[in-house]
Amino acid sequence: MGSVAYNLLLCLACFLIVTPYVEARFVVEMNSLSVTSPEDLKGTYTSAIGNFGVPDYGGTLAGTVAYSKDNSAACSEFGSTDKFKSKLGGLPTIVVVDRGDCYFALKVWNAQKAGAAAVLVADDRDEPLITMDSPTEDTAAADYLENITIPSALIEKSLGDKLKTTVGDGKVVSLKLDWRESVPHPDERVEYEFWTNSNDECGPKCQAQIEFVKSFKGAAQILEKGGYTLFTPHYITWYCPEAFITSRQCKSQCINQGRYCAPDPEQDFDQGYDGKDVVLENLREICVHKVANETLARPWLWWDYVTDFQIRCPMSAKKYNQECAEEVISSLGLDAKKIRECMGDSETDSENKILKGEQEAQIGQGSRGDVTMLPTLIVNNVQYRGKLDRGAVLKAICSGFEEKTEPPVCLSPEMETNECLTNNGGCWEDVKANITACKDTFRGRVCECPLVNGVQFQGDGYTSCEANGQGRCKIHNGGCWQETKDSKTFSACSDSKATGCECPAGFKGDGVSKCEDIDECQSKTACQCSECNCKNTWGSYDCECSGDLLYIRENDVCISKKGGTARVGWVVSMIVLLGIALVAAGGYLVYKYRLRSYMDSEIRAIMAQYMPLDSQNEVHHHLNEET
Incomplete structure (x- = not known):
């Protein structure tokens, strides 16, 4: 008992x-499997996620199918660590193995050691899919279970047979495993x-x-x-x-x-x-x-x-x-x-x-x-x-x-998918400034214009990203033209403008790829006086007057440094200043007079309320009678 x-x-x-x-009710968790080539196998199928290894939840894995007739059940090692390793620039290898003869986990472990990126176990019977579990009674399994780092899934016998036959005929089979909707x-x-x-x-x-x-x-x-x-x-x-x-x-x-x-x-x-x-x-x-x-x-x-x-x-x-x-x-x-x-x-x-x-x-x-x-x-x-x-x-x-x-x-970095390492993930990139819109996430790469040193780039993330707002000119000059010449630096970027590039005064161009110096002397926009001689400089110009004349840039005029013309000019200037002073003094006297008159009248009005004047006696007497 x-x-x-x-x-x-x-x-x-x-x-x-x-x-x-x-x-008790046990649910088999599924992920999607899509065959993309050849044409006669194209379609979407289901597969049962293995209860060991690392399923790529939230992500996808595209690869080509491999099948080894010599070790079809994968119950023994494949003898080469790179048998299924993808070639440089090629897609990962997804290995199909047969069910039976040994534990599911051992099959996956042997395929992983041979370079497989994922394993599909083809069922050997026509039945609903089950969940491949890790062995519990095999003590030796503990030595490799924790080291399985690839995903695996069980597929139906009919699909397994088609994949094995097609690969055996020498055709390339491409498929994608998709876990994005598994959770x-x-x-x-x-x-x-x-x-x-x-x-x-x-x-x-x-x-x-x-x-x-x-x-x-x-x-x-x-x-x-x-x-x-x-x-x-x-x-x-x-x-x-x-x-x-x-x-x-x-x-x-x-x-x-x-x-x-x-x-x-x-x-x-x-x-x-x-x-x-x-x-x-x-x-x-x-x-x-x-x-x-x-x-x-x-x-x-x-x-x-x-x-x-x-x-x-x-x-x-x-x-x-x-x-x-x-x-x-x-x-x-x-x-x-x-x-x-x-x-x-x-x-x-x-x-x-x-x-x-x-x-x-x-x-x-x-x-x-x-x-x-x-x-x-x-x-x-x-x-x-x-x-x-x-x-x-x-x-x-x-x-x-x-x-x-x-x-x-x-x-975080440990969750990255590293898709940005290949062709920058197809996203926008500024190679000179080492700035990219590509960001790896656990779901795959996304193309989003970045935030760099407090400056937010804006755009579609695929073809363009532009720095915006204050500080944008500090980051690769806001993507605008900039050049130093003759110890002078000019830029088409301005923090006063949130976006865009504009050539500075003295230059013309698109502001992005180039800004060319404007020759003010040729365009007749400077030094137009008859005594002037124009000399173009980078980004500006210099104007000289003939003889002993002095050039005044604001008025575009030449005046004498000394002599009658200069004295007349000073006399006129003094007269004008004296006139301004006299007007100001006269205005001040008028102001003082009016202010004094106003104050006198105000004082009289106030005193009249408390100390009646002789001229007001009659009025006050009349008011008292009325009261």
């Missing part, structure tokens, strides 16, 4: 038991969930979860603090069949009278930690997230707690317990009492509201399937496929934002 119960509880980890009447991206916020486990003694998968949380914590907190994402941690729990609730096995692995259970960490009921210890820590971590959000508005503290708990309270050090957990909680400024209240009583024969909600959340919502494995990442209600790698997961989350609303972390 005990042995039967033990095996039954171990088997609970093989399938999800949420409620007795719900049938919905309806708005400016991404909602994602991470289904995990606090158990740190379950082998490679547990270790992978621990390493992922550590590496992804920074990016997750940046996204959450900026309001770009809404993150929710989740934990899978099982329940104990009613017939075994009172058994030793259920009591050691479950809380709340068999309602919430987890497998024994060591699969040994006589030593180490029990499954119920894992359930309690799972519950505590949910409450850390809940309390941190409700009391401090800092839900991202979950990442700090989980990371610190894994470091400070591991099972191997016998510190996986409440005491160590609450030390971590206190160090983060959280209220341990509130978290205990959130967790509730694990001994009562009643539902736990938090864990009941977790069991209900395991059931698929809408297009999302049930959560049936750990770890599972869900982005915008779609299950992520691929390994738990910081860059790969960040790429998947970033693909969930509406285009052009991605936060800066999604546009």
Whole structure:
């Protein structure tokens, strides 16, 4: 009886038991595959994303198809590290391999080592597509699973047969894998969930979860603090069949009278930690997230707690317990009492509201399937496929934002696609100033006029970009003409004008490619007086008068430096100045006289109110009678 119960509880980890009447539903996540040549194969097909490697979420991959008859299943190495490596200037190679004889992941690993950019596994039977998963019972797989960095997908047998036949006939097959719609991206916020486990003694998968949380914590907190994402941690729990609730096995692995259970960490009921210890820590971590959000508005503290708990309270050090957990909680400024209240009583024969909600959340919502494995990442209600790698997961989350609303972390150098390295991505470029409109993003390159040193370039990004606003002339002179000659520098760029180029005074031209000096002497626009001699200079002119005459540029006239003409000029000038002075003096006297008269009349009026004059007696007497 005990042995039967033990095996039954171990088997609970093989399938999800949420409620007795719900049938588990697994959804196969797809990406699009388009054959672009030859003509008879053109069309769009579906493929099932592999649950390992790095799917190119939000992006595309175009390449040519290769197939090796000698190692069609790719269960052994291809013997050459460049067998499928693309030639210089050529498209990447997408390798088709046959299903069967070995693990999916091993096929992809062998093809990757031979230079493949992606792998398509052709099904060997006519059936609905399945998700290729990583092997769990093969310990040797742990040595290469983490090193698979290319995407893979399962394709239908009919498509696989056509691709292999066409390549075998010596024809070039070109296709494109497209993951842009694999994750919905309806708005400016991404909602994602991470289904995990606090158990740190379950082998490679547990270790992978621990390493992922550590590496992804920074990016997750940046996204959450900026309001770009809404993150929710989740934990899978099982329940104990009613017939075994009172058994030793259920009591050691479950809380709340068999309602919430987890497998024994060591699969040994006589030593180490029990499954119920894992359930309690799972519950505590949910409450850390809940309390941190409700009391401090800092839900991202979950990442700090989980990371610190894994470091400070591991099972191997016998510190996986409440005491160590609450030390971590206190160090983060959280209220341990509130978290205990959130967790509730694990001994009562009643539902736990938090864990009941977790069991209900395991059931698929809408297009999302049930959560049936750990770890599972869900982005915008779609299950992520691929390994738990910081860059790969960040790429998947970033693909969930509406285009052009991605936060800066999604546009960081590590997310670049390097499309700008080839022909500048077809975007505008100023080679002399080393300025380009090409920008690599995780979705591919975009052509957007750049912001350089505070100056915004404007244009379509493909054929033109012009600097605008203040400071534009400091950046490659605003794209305008500029030249230095005879120690003089002239420019067609002016900060007083937001856009455009205009040749300065003394020059003519388009202002962009050239500005030519205007010969004012030839155009008869200067030095027109009869005594003048004109000499053209770069950007201007000089005018000289014959004899001892002096040239006045403002009036374009020559006058004598000395002599009668000069004296007459000075006399006239003095007379004019004297006349101006006399007029000013006369005006001042008139002003003073009028001002004095005005002030006298005002003073008299004021005094009349308090000291009546003789001439006013009669008037005042008459007024008094009226009163």
